[in-house]
Amino acid sequence: MWRGCRRLWLAHSPPARLPRPPPAAAGSCPVGPCGRRAYAPPAERKRFYQNVSISQGEGGFEINLDHRKLKTPQAKLFTVPSEALAIAVATEWDSQKDTIKFYTMHLTTLCNTALDNPTQRNKTQLIRAAVKFLETDTVCYRVEEPPALAELQKNEWDPVVSWAEKRYNVTIGSSTSILGPNIPASTKETFVSHLASYNMWALQGIEFVITQLKSLILSMSLIDRHITVEKAVLLSRLEEEYQIRRWGNVEWAHDYDLCELRARTAAGTLFVHLCSESSTVKHKLLQD
Amino acid sequence: MAALGAPMRTLRALLRELRHAAGRSYRDSPAYRHVLAAFRAHRVTSEKLCRAQQELHFQAATYLCLLRSVREHEALHREYHGRGERSPKEVAGLVGFRLPQQPGGKG
Numbered sequence: 001m002w003r004g005c006r007r008l009w010l011a012h013s014p015p016a017r018l019p020r021p022p023p024a025a026a027g028s029c030p031v032g033p034c035g036r037r038a039y040a041p042p043a044e045r046k047r048f049y050q051n052v053s054i055s056q057g058e059g060g061f062e063i064n065l066d067h068r069k070l071k072t073p074q075a076k077l078f079t080v081p082s083e084a085l086a087i088a089v090a091t092e093w094d095s096q097k098d099t100i101k102f103y104t105m106h107l108t109t110l111c112n113t114a115l116d117n118p119t120q121r122n123k124t125q126l127i128r129a130a131v132k133f134l135e136t137d138t139v140c141y142r143v144e145e146p147p148a149l150a151e152l153q154k155n156e157w158d159p160v161v162s163w164a165e166k167r168y169n170v171t172i173g174s175s176t177s178i179l180g181p182n183i184p185a186s187t188k189e190t191f192v193s194h195l196a197s198y199n200m201w202a203l204q205g206i207e208f209v210i211t212q213l214k215s216l217i218l219s220m221s222l223i224d225r226h227i228t229v230e231k232a233v234l235l236s237r238l239e240e241e242y243q244i245r246r247w248g249n250v251e252w253a254h255d256y257d258l259c260e261l262r263a264r265t266a267a268g269t270l271f272v273h274l275c276s277e278s279s280t281v282k283h284k285l286l287q288d
Numbered sequence: 289m290a291a292l293g294a295p296m297r298t299l300r301a302l303l304r305e306l307r308h309a310a311g312r313s314y315r316d317s318p319a320y321r322h323v324l325a326a327f328r329a330h331r332v333t334s335e336k337l338c339r340a341q342q343e344l345h346f347q348a349a350t351y352l353c354l355l356r357s358v359r360e361h362e363a364l365h366r367e368y369h370g371r372g373e374r375s376p377k378e379v380a381g382l383v384g385f386r387l388p389q390q391p392g393g394k395g
Contacts, residue, residue, distance in 0.1 A: 054318060084322060088351065091319040095309035104358050225346045228292065229353045252368035259361035266354035273347055 044099035052094040054086045061086035065093065074116045081201070085111070085274040106267030110208060114201045114275075126203045127195045130210050131188050138215040138236060140174045140181045149242050156238055163226060164217045168194065172217065191216070201275040209268035212236075212261060222269055229266045233258065295345045299327055302348050305355040323348065 049065035056062070060079040063070040063086060070078040070093075080086045085107070092105045102109070121129070139157040143150055157174070165172055170187040198206065210219045213236040222232045234241060237258070244254055292298065302323060307314045314320055327348075330341045380387050 087318045087322050091306070091309060091317065094317065097311075101362065104362055106354070106358070225343070228346075229350055252364065256361065256364045256368065259357045259364060262357035263354055263361055266350050266357060270347065270350045270354060273343075273350070277343075 044101065046099055047096050049093075052090045054083070054090050056083075063090055063093065072112045072115045074118075076115055078111065078115065080111055082274045082277070085271070088270065088274070104263075106264055107271060110205060110267060110271045113208075114204045117204075123196070123200055123203060126200075126207055127192055130195060130203070130207050130216065131191050133210050133214070134172075134183055134188065134191065134216045135180060136214075137172075137181075137217055138213070139217050140172065142174050142176045143239075144176050149239060152242055153238060156235055160217060160221055160227070160235065163221060167224065167226075168220075191220075198272075198276055202272045205268050205272035205275060209265055209272070212264045212268065222265070223272055229262060229269060233262050233265055237261070292342075292345055292349050295327070295341075295348075298345060298348050298352060299323070302352040302355070305352060305359070308359060309355060 049068075051064075051066055053064045054061055055064055057077070057079060059077070060081045061083055062077065062079055072078055080089065089105075089107050089111060092108055096105075139161055142153050142157075161172055161174060164170070168187075168190050170190050171184055172187060173181045175181040195203065195206065206219060206223065209222065210216055213219055213222075213232060215236060218227075218232050218236055221227050222229065227235070240254070249255070303320065306317065306320050306323070310317045310320070326344055330338070330344050374382075377387055
């Protein structure tokens with residue numbers, strides 16, 4: 001394991017091979033071609049560094065694991081524009097104990113996506129993908145029955161839709177038909193021009209949040225700080241919450257999904273805010 | 289504006305989460321120091337409605353949500369989803385069998 005880590009590469013390496021099962025263990029093991037059991041989870045990378053620190057380079061802030069610099073999966077140097085974001089990423093790496101669990105490191109993943117751009121989309125394509133979600137926006141799709149759920153949707157989702165309409169000066173509406181609401185072209189153009197004001201990194205984050213919440217309106221109200229992350233996730237999962245209240249909660253499925261959705265949405269929102277802010281501290285002179 | 293509650297509460301909970309995440313030397317970790325410095329910097333203001341303060345509070349609440357949900361998600365994963373497959377020996381043991389010994393190896 002250590003021999004592999006000598007290299008400066010810190011890409012998401014292919015899973016290391018499991019040690020061969022000792023030959024003394026009884027005979028009829030279904031041993032696959034490379035000596036692994038079928039369906040065994042891939043071995044995780046152990047934590048191979050002691051200290052995580054941040055340094056400032058030309059392109060921005062970099063993360064150092066011991067003395068090695070962190071790199072993205074495509075071997076580019078990992079640089080972020082904002083110091084707070086670098087600190088948060090460093091905290092993620094520092095909080096890994098024993099093994100590195102990449103699925104918990106959402107901010108790192110987002111930064112890697114922004115740096116590598118693996119789907120190779122430019123700004124226009126990203127905006128188009130984001131606004132396309134408006135046609136199938138969750139908060140615009142209403143049910144007619146059961147009446148309790150219809151009522152809940154009206155009470156919870158209508159305020160958010162009317163907030164968005166007022167804030168962006170557009171018409172959205174909602175619909176109970178299978179085709180969804182009829183979004184006028186002017187609405188889409190307003191959102192396109194609004195999203196164009198964000199930089200590329202922030203747009204990656206926005207598109208990520210929209211994909212998680214399955215709703216453009218909820219994402220915009222989250223980015224505009226109108227609702228909290230917990231509330232946005234609740235609104236996104238409104239029907240599930242209704243069913244949970246009706247039929248009961250299954251911890252290993254419902255809570256698991258809830259925590260994962262909250263983590264990803266929070267990571268996305270934080271990423272957008274940290275990438276699009278520029279803070280200056282002006283010290284006020286104390287007047288005697 | 290989102291209903292966030294008291295900033296002190298968010299700060300305390302956030303520092304507690306950072307403590308869980310960091311381990312022994314949490315007070316020297318860059319995140320701890322950065323959060324404390326940011327909250328201190330925004331404390332002194334003569335304005336009644338400070339937009340930067342609210343932005344900071346929202347960011348802190350979001351980061352708190354992130355840390356908390358990652359921790360809970362990992363705990364749930366360890367509890368329910370992390371075990372992988374049982375070995376054939378364990379499977380046999382579930383129903384009370386033992387795997388046969390073949391002294392000469394398989395034929």
